[in-house]
Amino acid sequence: MTKCIGCGVLLQSDCPSDEGYTRNLDNKLCERCFNIKHYNKYLKVENKDYSGVISSIDAKGDLILLVTDFLNLYNLDLGLKSPVILVLTKTDLLPRSVNKEHLLSKLDLNVIDKVMVSSKNNYNLDLLYNMIMKYKKSNNVYVIGYTNAGKSTLVNKFLKNYGSSYGEITVSNLPSTTLDLIENRVNDELILIDTPGLLDSGSMVLLSSFDVLKKITPKKEIRPISFQIKGFQSLLIEDFFRLDLENTNIICYMSNNLNYRRAYSKKDSLLTSYELLIGKNKDLVIKGLGFITFKKECKVTLWLLDGVSYLIRDSII
Numbered sequence: 001m002t003k004c005i006g007c008g009v010l011l012q013s014d015c016p017s018d019e020g021y022t023r024n025l026d027n028k029l030c031e032r033c034f035n036i037k038h039y040n041k042y043l044k045v046e047n048k049d050y051s052g053v054i055s056s057i058d059a060k061g062d063l064i065l066l067v068t069d070f071l072n073l074y075n076l077d078l079g080l081k082s083p084v085i086l087v088l089t090k091t092d093l094l095p096r097s098v099n100k101e102h103l104l105s106k107l108d109l110n111v112i113d114k115v116m117v118s119s120k121n122n123y124n125l126d127l128l129y130n131m132i133m134k135y136k137k138s139n140n141v142y143v144i145g146y147t148n149a150g151k152s153t154l155v156n157k158f159l160k161n162y163g164s165s166y167g168e169i170t171v172s173n174l175p176s177t178t179l180d181l182i183e184n185r186v187n188d189e190l191i192l193i194d195t196p197g198l199l200d201s202g203s204m205v206l207l208s209s210f211d212v213l214k215k216i217t218p219k220k221e222i223r224p225i226s227f228q229i230k231g232f233q234s235l236l237i238e239d240f241f242r243l244d245l246e247n248t249n250i251i252c253y254m255s256n257n258l259n260y261r262r263a264y265s266k267k268d269s270l271l272t273s274y275e276l277l278i279g280k281n282k283d284l285v286i287k288g289l290g291f292i293t294f295k296k297e298c299k300v301t302l303w304l305l306d307g308v309s310y311l312i313r314d315s316i317i
Contacts, residue, residue, distance in 0.1 A: 006033030008180035008194070053181070053195060054144055058082050063136045065192075066111070067145035067154060070094050070222070071253065071290045074311060075146075075200065076109055083135055084111045087128060089150040091118040093218050095253070098317060106316045119150060119157040129162055132190065139191050147197025148205050148217070155184050155194045162186050202309025204240070204288035212240075216289055218255040225252045225260060234263040241286065242269060242303035247296075253317075254290030271303035274310070281315045293317055 002011050006029045009020040020030045027034070035041040057064065058080050068076060069090040076086070086109055094100070094116075104114050113131050117124045132141055143151045163186040182194040199206060204216060215238065227235060232246040237258050244266065252260070278284055278294045284302070285291040287309045294315075302310060 003180065003182070004028070004030040004033055005182070006030065006037065008182040008196075010180075054078065054080075054198065057142045057144065057195070060140070060142075062138055063132065063141045065132070065141060065143045065154075067143060067149045067151045069149055070098075070103075071218070072146060072149065072200070072288075073107060073316060074285055074287075074313065076107075078144075083137070084109075085128070085131055085135065086111045086114040087154070088114070088116045089119060089154055090218075091116045091123055092121050093220070093222050095222050095224050097224065103316060106314075117154070119153045122157070122161070125157065125161060129158070136190070139189060140193060141190065142193045142195060144195050145197065146200045146203075149197065151197065152194055155182075155192050158186050158190075158192055159184055162190070200287060202287045202307065204286070204305070204308050206288070207305065207307050208288075215257045216255050218257070220256060222253055222290075223256055225254075226250070227252070227262075232264070232266075234266070236261050236263060240271070240305045240308075241289065242271060243292070244301035244303075245298055248298040249295040251293045251295070251317075252290065253293070269303050272306050274302045274304070276300050276302055276312070278312060283313050283315050283317075285311045285313060287311070 002025065003009065004011055004020060004022075009030060011022050011025055011027070011030055012018065012020045013022055013025050015021060016031075019032070021032075022030050029037065061082050064080060064082050064084045065087050066076065066078070066084050067087045067089050069088065070093055073088075086107065088104070091100070100116050104116065107114060112135055115124055115128050115131060117128050119125070143155055145151050180196065184192045184194060186192055205213065208216065227250050229245055229248050229250065232244070235243045235245070237254070237260055276284070277299050278297065280295065280297045282294050283291045284294065286304065304310065
């Protein structure tokens with residue numbers, strides 16, 4: 001059986017509604033990947049839990065690249081026993097005010113090395129390549145991370161920069177674009193194996209329509225937005241996020257596409273509310289959306305879409 005080179009799923013020509021369908025088994029791409037690549041036409045599939053796949057990868061003992069991005073620096077301790085390089089990708093989205101080395105030093109994980117890269121700008125890709133060649137246990141190196149972390153884009157860029165062909169793995173904003181393991185022979189010394197994205201429970205990425213995904217997924221350098229809150233105010237972001245708070249200073253790190261507005265009176269909401277005490281120099285992380293840094297201790301009421309999760313951590317900036 002032949003796999004789709006875009007998403008890794010087995011090709012089949014019997015059932016148009018199932019994964020891997022193609023009208024001609026000689027094609028390299030399934031229809032879903034073909035439509036994404038050539039027509040920007042997206043078809044969502046059922047999100048699956050691939051944690052078992054990661055366990056089987058870990059059992060092999062090969063080098064693993066754990067890929068994440070600036071807005072999703074949490075839940076990264078996966079308990080892996082294999083050697084791991086933490087790859088902070090999409091560095092081109094980082095605000096210029098952020099000190100890269102300071103940020104890396106804040107990421108306290110049991111890994112053999114850490115690096116920031118940008119597939120878009122070729123930033124530090126040579127450094128990452130040299131790290132891989134230094135630490136790899138065999139020619140097989142696995143690329144893992146939560147959905148939408150930029151894994152497939154990174155693999156495609158490696159194929160272009162260090163191989164003899166352009167990458168063809170399908171990339172999109174949608175979760176679960178990669179559906180199975182995809183072996184990519186970069187050269188005679190390196191095979192990068194792309195994996196399906198792990199599901200980040202409670203992330204807006206998993207709960208949003210394609211139009212909302214386009215809004216919450218940054219494409220350009222993030223511009224931090226500061227608010228000085230005097231007295232009571234509500235900060236509203238689109239129609240899926242609200243903070244009721246008073247007398248504090250905050251900085252928002254989220255996509256530039258989002259619409260912020262203030263309100264000065266309490267109103268009922270259809271969103272789910274949480275009463276929080278957020279300490280000085282803490283981050284309030286909204287999974288899949290971004291985070292807000294609090295410069296002063298503050299009691300807040302957080303309103304979110306049902307099913308979206310949050311966490312509070314020490315500030316990473």
